[in-house]
Amino acid sequence: MRKDASEVTAHPVLIFWIIAGWAGYLLLPWYGIEDGFFRFEWLVDGWPLEDDYAPAAVLVGRGEKLWLAPLVPALVAPLLVIRKRKIDPAYSVVLILSGAFGFSWLIAQGFGIGIRGFNYDWLTALFGELGDRQFGMGYGALLVASSFLFLFTQGIAARGAINGDVFVVSAIGGVIVIVATFVFFPIAKMLIFAFITEDGGYSATVFLSKFFDDRLWGLGCLWGARCGAAWNSLFLAVLVGFLTTVLGLAFALVVTRSGFRAKRVVRALTVLPIITPPFVIGLALILLFGLSGSVTQFVAELLGVQPTRWLYGLPGVLIAQTLAFTPIAFLVLIGVVEGVSPSMEEAAQTLRANRWQTFRTVSLPLMRPGLANAFLLGFIESMADFGNPLVLGGNFDVLSTEIFFAIVGAQYDQGRAAVLAMVLLFFTLSAFYLQRAWLGRKSYTTVTGKGDAGVHPLMPKRLAVPVFLVAGAWGAFTIVVYGMIVYGSFVELWGVNDSLTFKHYVTAFAVAVNENGIHWRGAAWDSFWTTIYIAAVAAPLTAAVGLVTAYLLTRQSFAGKNAFEFGTMLSFAIPGTVIGVSYILAFNVPPIEITGTGIILVVSFIFRNMPVGVRAGIASMSQIDRSLDESSLTLGANSWQTFRRVILPLLRPAILAALVFSFVRAMTAISAVIFLVSAEYDMATSYIIGRVENNDYGLAIAYSTTLIFVMLAAVGLLQLLVGKTQIGRRTQFGGGG
Amino acid sequence: MKLTRSVLATSVMAMTMGAGAAQADKLTLYCSAQEEWCQVMARSFEEATGIDVDMTRKSSGETFAQIRAEASNPKGDVWWGGTGDPHLQAAEEGLTEEYLSPMREQLHDWAISQAESAGNRTIGIYSGALGYGYNTDLLAANNLPEPKCWADLLKPEFKGHVQMANPNSSGTAYTTLASMVQIFGEDEGFGFMKGLHANINQYTKSGSAPIKAAGRGESTVGIVFMHDAVAQAVAGFPITVVAPCEGTGYEIGSMSIIKGARNMDEAKAFYDWALSAEAQNLALQVNAFQVPSNKGAQTSDKAPDMSTIKLIDYDFVKYGSSDERKRLLQKWDEDVSTLPQ
Structure with missing residues (x-):
């Protein structure tokens, strides 16, 4: 098979990328266009000769920007091997060399020459003043860079790496490059500040003095004073990870393994907190349980005690985070719980195990990857959460808020922020490794190619009762909290004046129709449409990158796989605030200049949320037997076809989870966004926070409520579009098949 | 043909003009x-x-x-x-x-x-001048005397009723700290902050959060800029604004x-x-x-009537410099925030 493939001398993929490279160099504007990436006025505005829109070839031809000339040989060389066979050593050598040289040169010139000529003094010392400058890269540079990258990976594949599989090698190369560009590069730029002294030099003692700080590591809470933010964060995150996993599992079991009828309600309910904009849950909890909250007042009167501020601190943050992150655990676990093959459970029952034994010894151990992933996500989310500790934290300091205020507070201490970010990263990465150690090298595969005719058994009684109690109580609590929120959007002034009104909705979403068409009069429309647009662009990209990465991690083995996995999880483990500032530091200057655009928002969402797609994909894929891939490959499909035709359809729950999550998170994220929004691209959440800061709770809550309903509709729509995996041939608990 | 051409020309012109307008x-x-x-x-x-x-x-x-x-x-x-x-x-x-x-x-x-x-x-x-606001409902419910001066906030019955922002994270709270140092002198100013610390229920992160908490009834007193307190009162919350009798700093x-x-x-x-x-x-x-x-x-x-407020001669050069700021914040961190409450 393989030999046949290598004897074909027309290489369509190679030809495609060579053409792409030439098109990028000869035709498209090399530098970024100020109007925006998706504006095409340049086509009629003097292109290709106008300086701002000129392709690299025109610039070089005129004797400008001569540092782009060395790219030409790297583009020419691959033309020589088009007719060569893949097994010919010259084929791979030429592709590897030209790809590597072209790509490195592109990056080197991008960093070497900026808006003020040479970026480094030693370059000026070597070559003298440049007398020219360049702005951020545009379409042309992007296309040429991709072309070099994929020429390089094709060369590597031709040398026999990963069985000569061009798709897999290219996917690995692509993911490495984008993760390096949009995760490692900005974060490295930020973390360097931990070592910078006040006068701009580098020093390790600065780092050490900031690291061994009592506010960070103090253990005062053991004897009545306060503990350091590091311990607080760790303790909180472990609690939240544990609670969300248990609750998420309870909901997943209710939905998949019980006769419970209103499953859709449960699904909708558990999705609610995740689609809630930040601060809203916190405000609702304050109105219920705060010092003047209705529940607190009621209980205090009932028992005749003085109401207290018990909510502020660990209890409040714990409740709010558990409310907010249980759905994430649920979304991860539902795929896993559904994915445990019924035939395993039926086999156990045939061997006379009762339902409890079956659950404890077969179902539960098979869910371990899901449980571990759910815990990990809860832990990391809690570590990085910013909105809830801000509203409910009281004097309970955690790392994420400390980082935010180290940057924007009265101290302006970026170094301290960088040190705190390192501690936070250390915790989250340790959790990540502990999780892997616990899962070990065992196999959790249960869905095989042999067909599966089973039905999931019901939960055993002694499990069902507590599960229903827990899920029921938590579900009821969620309903109360959300009832409060909806109610809050209809009252004049929440907590003070309870007369009902529509005025907040009118202010936010008024629409007028006159002879010129529809006028979006309301104050919220601008940020609303921007948010929908950005979220809709980001979601499919996030899911795609996430699932391809998950596929590489579970299905392929290659050198440096662990480092690769670490890299893809990194952005999730870093709080949004740090991402926000590091993105400004990294992407405000050439070669990649995207601040103030919609692209930077989309990019930040993709890399913030990609890990969830990765985790969901890994959890589901480790349950699908490799023999399915192998039989597909044996039948002559290549790995791309296998991925598309065999694995993707089985991954529907994971795809749905990734799509839903990234869409919703893009609409509700705040901490990174607050640094990245611009006048043209304002997002709903930053608008809402502005209203909250301005006491305009009614409008803020009305807007949030609207967002909640919009997202519910979006989630429902996605669910319809993507559909459901059917593993067994019979439907559960009767009904038509 | 001619038609298409002129249409094309017009549209090109329109677009260039559009681009021109954008610039x-x-x-x-x-x-x-x-x-x-x-x-x-x-x-x-x-x-x-x-x-x-x-x-x-x-x-x-x-x-x-x-x-x-x-x-x-x-x-x-x-x-x-x-x-x-x-x-x-x-x-x-x-x-x-x-x-x-x-x-x-x-x-x-x-x-x-x-x-x-x-x-x-x-x-x-x-x-805007610094001051504080209190929630009239909560003050009555807790039988507290009406505060008029900074010193009133140190009374033991206000324990757990006062909120201010953390000077490390908020400019408002740093202005409070610097004002106390200028009103009472450095030693007594820090003495005041220590006394206040005993009554504080929470150091918030953001500067205007204390008065919002007071508005919602989550704290009795919030130390903030007075215009923020007025805004709460105008929004309909039961807030009374106080210009402290000893005089006050401003931003x-x-x-x-x-x-x-x-x-x-x-x-x-x-x-x-x-x-x-x-x-x-x-x-x-x-x-x-x-x-x-x-x-x-x-x-x-x-708005608070500035002519009736006793404003101190706030030294923006000295207390706005990073060195003095660092020194005061560090002293507050070490001497005040570590005390038991």
Whole structure:
């Protein structure tokens, strides 16, 4: 098979990328266009000769920007091997060399020459003043860079790496490059500040003095004073990870393994907190349980005690985070719980195990990857959460808020922020490794190619009762909290004046129709449409990158796989605030200049949320037997076809989870966004926070409520579009098949 | 054929003209006051001059962090509003541009002295005095005496009833700390902060959070700038505003031109306009209760009457410098925040 493939001398993929490279160099504007990436006025505005829109070839031809000339040989060389066979050593050598040289040169010139000529003094010392400058890269540079990258990976594949599989090698190369560009590069730029002294030099003692700080590591809470933010964060995150996993599992079991009828309600309910904009849950909890909250007042009167501020601190943050992150655990676990093959459970029952034994010894151990992933996500989310500790934290300091205020507070201490970010990263990465150690090298595969005719058994009684109690109580609590929120959007002034009104909705979403068409009069429309647009662009990209990465991690083995996995999880483990500032530091200057655009928002969402797609994909894929891939490959499909035709359809729950999550998170994220929004691209959440800061709770809550309903509709729509995996041939608990 | 050609020509012309219009005068405004005020300022300036304004609203700390991060390739032109300290700090770091506006003679002295202490890299646009507000319902429910002075907040019956922001994270709280040091002297000022610490129920992160908590009934007293407390009262919350009897410090909301601004001429046009009486009168439309810096501008009748408030001679040069700030904050961290409550 393989030999046949290598004897074909027309290489369509190679030809495609060579053409792409030439098109990028000869035709498209090399530098970024100020109007925006998706504006095409340049086509009629003097292109290709106008300086701002000129392709690299025109610039070089005129004797400008001569540092782009060395790219030409790297583009020419691959033309020589088009007719060569893949097994010919010259084929791979030429592709590897030209790809590597072209790509490195592109990056080197991008960093070497900026808006003020040479970026480094030693370059000026070597070559003298440049007398020219360049702005951020545009379409042309992007296309040429991709072309070099994929020429390089094709060369590597031709040398026999990963069985000569061009798709897999290219996917690995692509993911490495984008993760390096949009995760490692900005974060490295930020973390360097931990070592910078006040006068701009580098020093390790600065780092050490900031690291061994009592506010960070103090253990005062053991004897009545306060503990350091590091311990607080760790303790909180472990609690939240544990609670969300248990609750998420309870909901997943209710939905998949019980006769419970209103499953859709449960699904909708558990999705609610995740689609809630930040601060809203916190405000609702304050109105219920705060010092003047209705529940607190009621209980205090009932028992005749003085109401207290018990909510502020660990209890409040714990409740709010558990409310907010249980759905994430649920979304991860539902795929896993559904994915445990019924035939395993039926086999156990045939061997006379009762339902409890079956659950404890077969179902539960098979869910371990899901449980571990759910815990990990809860832990990391809690570590990085910013909105809830801000509203409910009281004097309970955690790392994420400390980082935010180290940057924007009265101290302006970026170094301290960088040190705190390192501690936070250390915790989250340790959790990540502990999780892997616990899962070990065992196999959790249960869905095989042999067909599966089973039905999931019901939960055993002694499990069902507590599960229903827990899920029921938590579900009821969620309903109360959300009832409060909806109610809050209809009252004049929440907590003070309870007369009902529509005025907040009118202010936010008024629409007028006159002879010129529809006028979006309301104050919220601008940020609303921007948010929908950005979220809709980001979601499919996030899911795609996430699932391809998950596929590489579970299905392929290659050198440096662990480092690769670490890299893809990194952005999730870093709080949004740090991402926000590091993105400004990294992407405000050439070669990649995207601040103030919609692209930077989309990019930040993709890399913030990609890990969830990765985790969901890994959890589901480790349950699908490799023999399915192998039989597909044996039948002559290549790995791309296998991925598309065999694995993707089985991954529907994971795809749905990734799509839903990234869409919703893009609409509700705040901490990174607050640094990245611009006048043209304002997002709903930053608008809402502005209203909250301005006491305009009614409008803020009305807007949030609207967002909640919009997202519910979006989630429902996605669910319809993507559909459901059917593993067994019979439907559960009767009904038509 | 001819038709198509002329249609093409017109559309090309239309598009180039569109592109030309896009390059018309524009201004990128970083605004650190409240949303409505920012909106009104931006729209009114557009009406007055025809210059397009791209406005982004962020808190002064966030804006300062952003201007710093963008220093090598500035995106903003003017930074309007927000407490004076970050503006002074930006001036100290050379992030903002020196400018002498022709409007200066119309301004109060405090606005000019703010400019002079920053080498004319910033200027005062409004001021607001520090004070506190209390929730009348909660005060009555807890049978507490009406506080009138700073010292009243130290009474033992106020234990657990007072909220202020953390000076490490909030400019408002740092102004409180610096004011106490200036009112009572350094030793007694820190003595006051220690006494207050015993009664504090929470050090919030953001400066105006304490009065919002008081408004919602989550704390009895909140130490904030008085115009923030007035805004709560006007919004309908049961808040009474107090100008402490011992005298009090104040902030000067400021405006700066960002160094390397891409639209320098427009930035200066905005700067001059924002110092005019008619621009400053816009504050009245949006319930902003600060005192404007133009002598001819009007002050809201709901605003705290500055003539009845005992203002101290706040030393912005000394207490705005990073060294003094670091020293006081460190002392507060070590001597006050570690005490048991």
